[in-house]
Amino acid sequence: MAVGRDDHAFRQRWFEFLAPISRKWRIILGTSIWILFFGLWELAVLSGWVNTLLVPSPLQVINTLYELFAERGFLMDVGISVARILGSFVVACAIAIPLGVLMGSFKAVESFVNPFVSAWRYLPAPAFIPILLMWFGTGELPKLALLFLGVIFFLITLIMDHTSQVRSELIETAMTLGGQRWQILWTVVVPAVLPSIVTSMRQMLAIAWTYLVIAEIIASTTGIGAMMMRARRFLNTDEIMAGILIIGLLGLAFDVMFRWLQRVLFPYLDQEGHA
Amino acid sequence: MNLSHAKGEASTATAVRASTDEPKLRLERVGKSFHVPRGPDIEAITDVSFSTYENEVCVLLGPSGCGKSTVLRMVAGLEQPTSGELTLDGQPIVGPAQERGMVFQAYTSFDWLTVQQNVEYGMRLNHVPRGERRERAAHFIDLVGLSRFADAYPRHLSGGMKQRVAIARTLANQPSLLLMDEPFGALDAQTRWQMQELMLSIAEAANTTVLMVTHDIEEAIFLADRIEFMSRHPGTVHEEIAPSFKQGRRLRQKEELIGLSGYDDLERHILQLMREQGSDSTDH
Structure with missing residues (x-):
């Protein structure tokens, strides 16, 4: 009665619901x-x-990218852009992480700070460019301030939400084990929310790139965005596209770095389910 | 003087009650009402009075919605009663503390700590020296049979094993009262009775008084030295039941229960109570 296996192989199709690849x-x-x-x-x-x-050819773009780095000091521009991103992002995180965790942990802090933060979130950061230019001139400060403003309020809100989602049973367990408030904050809330904080940072760093390019295109003589605006004046589309390419690659590199960081910092997590 | 009965028949608790007659835990006319915006306060719990004695396993049993978990949470100090008095060893309960450790139905292992570190966690909070911490944790990990997994992270453990970590963690912290809120409710049937047997043996080994909430009748009869049966509307102790057919003995294995005469009658009695109290139509 056995069915010939070869004749009736389990069907394998290209498009199949729920099937892995x-x-x-x-x-x-x-x-x-x-x-x-x-x-x-x-x-x-x-x-x-x-x-x-x-529309220059892709090979032409790659060639130009090489020339930019080898002969025209483009590395300096890239370095400046990356430094602007990292500088403002570090400051934003240094404020947003402690504040967000405290807001997510204690209703009193949330009630005080959140009405302020959530109002600012509705103001698009580029709206501040004219006033930032008036206040800070054309140096580094207005760029850093724009990146900071574009990122911080979202980062605070994300971290607050993640913190308030720490399961109450975990906190209550620590309470009935005799934990004091600050002990519980440090030994339960912070480690429980840390993986989500790193994920939020990864997401917001991508947003920071957007504001960086805006800042450099509008008011800068240095950085990747400024190089692209210079190239526009001379109709060098290959340089503009090289700039786009490098921005994309840098964004990808940061993303990969954060994913790697997540694997190294949180080996106890099921990484597949926490991508 | 009989403080411990709301209503229902008085049954003398023969059980394992210790030599002293001073109760370990005492609830006196405890009530809790919740404030509802634009409406009358909802009285969840009314006039709950009972006592638990040293080394006793006391089970709060009742239909869902009777407020048994709320009572447990008030004993833990996680919720505040609106009336009445709760005391442990004569001292009023004013908040959560190390002396009243609680095991929850939901898994509470800390994902970022190994089994060993999880079990040491409570002692770390209470500044127990490192050497003693190690030793005590190892002892309780051994008691719950997880020595092979001491260095594993919780995500590699099954549900039953996570629950054993939680029990070991709470007991290693040496609470004078162990609170359990349907601790085996999320486990499959087989793991469940294994855990019940395990819990009895380690409660005995650690000399712990246990107050436990369940809605599983068989679990209550198997584990309890005394059952406080709670009713709904109002949420209060309806009847105190001593499973006297066990003649003050603790059972080791679940099958012993079946042979004992008196078990059937008690189960039938409690089933009837559940039916009466569980249906909404019978507010007599």
Whole structure:
């Protein structure tokens, strides 16, 4: 009565609900969409469908990127941009993390600070650019201030929400073990919320990149954004695209770094379920 | 003087009551009402009075919504009564403290600590020296049978094992009263009775007084030296039941229960109480 196994193999189809996909195929598929993208781009240039002055070929862009780094000191611009991001982000985190944790832990702090913070969240940071320029001139301060303003209120809110979601049973367990308030804050609330804080930081760093480019395009002579605006004046589209490429790659690099940090700092977490 | 009965029949608690007659834990006319905006206060618990004695396993049993968990949380000091008095060893309960450790139904292992560190946690809060901490934790981890997993993180443990970590952590902290809020409610049937047997043996080994909440009748009869049966509307102690058929003995294994005469009658009696008190139509 046995059914021949070869004749009736369990069906394998490309599109199947809930079916997993192997790692090998995931990599192949993920790479091929990029190959497809650059291939079509190159094809469009070679076949003359597009004006090469406006759309340089991808190889041309890579070539320009190399020239920028090798001959024109682009590394300095990249360094300045990264320093601006990190500088303002560190200050924002130094304020947002303790404040957010306290707001999420104690209703009194939340009631005092949150009406202020949540109102600021509705003001888009670029709205402050004119006044920041008036106050701080054209130096580093207005850029740092813009990045800071763009990030801090969201970061506070995210961290507050995550902190207030720490399960009450964990806190109550510590209470019935004889924990004092500050002990519980340090030994239960902070470690419980820390993975979520790192995730929030990762998300907000991506937002910081957005504000960085805005700041550098509007009022700067240095940095990646400023280089791109200079290139625009001379119709160097290949340099503009090289700038876009490098911003994308840096964003990706920071994201990878944060994911790595998360794995190193929180080995006890099920990383698959906490991506 | 009989303080411990709201209503219902008085049954003499023969159980394992210790030599002294001073109660360990005493609740006197405890009530709790919740404030509802634009409405009359809701009285969740009314006039709850009972006592628990040294080394006793006392079970709060009743239909859902009778307020048994609220009573337990008030004993833990996690909630404040609106009337009445709660005392432990004669001292009024004014908040949570190390002397009243609680095990919850939800898993409460700290994910970022290993089993060993979890069990040491309470002692760290109370500044127990490192050496003693190690030793006591190892002892209780051994008691709950998790020595092989001492260095594992909780995410590698099953639900029953996490609950054993919670029990070890609470007992290693040497509370004078162990509180348990449906501690085995989330476990599958087999793990559940294994845990019940384990709990009895370690409560005995650690000389702990236990106050436990459950809605499982069999669990209550198996574990309890005394059962406080609570009713709904009002949430109060309806009847104090001593499972006297056990003749003051603690059972080791669940199957012993079946052979004992008197078990069937008690279970039938409690089932009837549950039916009466559990249905909304019978506010007699």
